[in-house]
Amino acid sequence: MKIIVAGDGEVGFHLAKLLTDELHDITVVDPHSELLKMVESNTDLMTITGDSTSISILDRANVKRADLLISVLHDENVNLMTCIIGKKLGARKTIARINNTEFIDHGNEALFNSLGIDHLVCPERLAAEEIVDLLDRSAATETFEFSKGKLLLFLIKLDEKALVIGKTLDQIASEFSYLDFRAVAIHRNSRTIIPRGNDQFMINDLTYVVTKPDGIKTLLKLGGKEEFEIKNVMIAGGGRIGLKTSRRLENSHKIKLIEIDREKSVSLSEELDNVLIINGDARDIDLLQSENVEDMDAFIAVTDSSETNILTCLHARKFGVKKTIALVENIDYIDISQNIGIDTIINKKLITASYIARFTMQSEIATNKVLHGIDAEVFEFVVKEDSLVTKKSIENLNFPDGAIIGGITRGNESYIAVGNFKIKAGDRVIVFSLPSTIHKVDRFFR
16 A cells, blocks of 8 residues: 655654554655654655645655555644645545544534545544543553454553463463453563463563453453552643543543643633642642542543653552553653553554554454554454455464454354354454564455
8 A cells, every 4th residue: 555644753753664564655754854864764664855735745755646645743734734635636545633623523524524534533532532441441551442342452460469470371271161351462571472372471461361341350350450440530731631531531530630831720720610620740749649649549641741741650659549541652661661660551653553554454444453562453353255264263274473363243242262263254353463464464354
């Protein structure tokens, strides 16, 4: 697929790098020549320095032959204009990053479709939705639903309380004759393992598991985790994500929001009816204590500074807060953040890439998720008639080594993948895949 990525910084660069792993023909358009020099030195991407709303620049990028034009600059007006012009010049499909959620509320997407913009993506809204989902599943480090909750992806960090420590997958399967879940990946010492029967669980493993709803109780028991109710929440940072998260939670939770900017604090107090707004610095330990941080069930740090978010979550953890969530925009910080005690990391680049990636596949993708802190993705494929995956049982498919089938939904039923299961057309199949394997997996579902 020929793809043009218009960006003005790390989001565009990260997205282009991710898509390059999937063997697409990528052209990056960016106004910053220094950044593009760095891109060229680290990748095989074609780059063009310039304004993505310029017809001549889009012509140089060969937009008339583009299968997909993605515009992810920080200025949403530039993104909208880039997609409108690009579509008129021949791009088959366009995606624009936006900040204003009004554009995707109340049926307004149809208006943008008529202008030539096929899809709108708002990273801040996606991040807020992910945070709310994480509060609903308090024992999980990361979670995601497939087929309206018929199958779920859980990330659990194993500690000394986990009953599976030292055991292999085969041993666990023999002790529990019927499991409603399946481990699809283990992240250990910055390396991702697609587990097989003789792989053993170890302390501090980040374990990704696909589960049926009925399997959650046993899964948490084996993982040494317990669900707990989250009612009191403290949020550091009143930017777009903090505001959107507060709006989603204010009628169901008791929220305290700390914002360092006085004018923004006043504005937030006018926009949020049931949230206590505190004008102050979330890094101030005395402030946290005076606002009873020790009574919080969850602490969410979403300021513009990754360092502040990491630090304040560590402070909250020290005071006994059970659930900590940090917005970490520097991808290099993610791995270390997970290893020093922060429960969950949110990254807008990864969330944006997750949303966009499905539009670059030739197979039909119902949902997908790029995972935080791990170089891998999870896809929900819709199985086509006569696709390769329907020809044999799972154990005989010769599925790529860097991927694993976790579960299947068929109508109202869900199944955990086992070797003798035969996939049929119309099924929805959950696949965990490393980036280098995605294009091989795609061929099984075309």
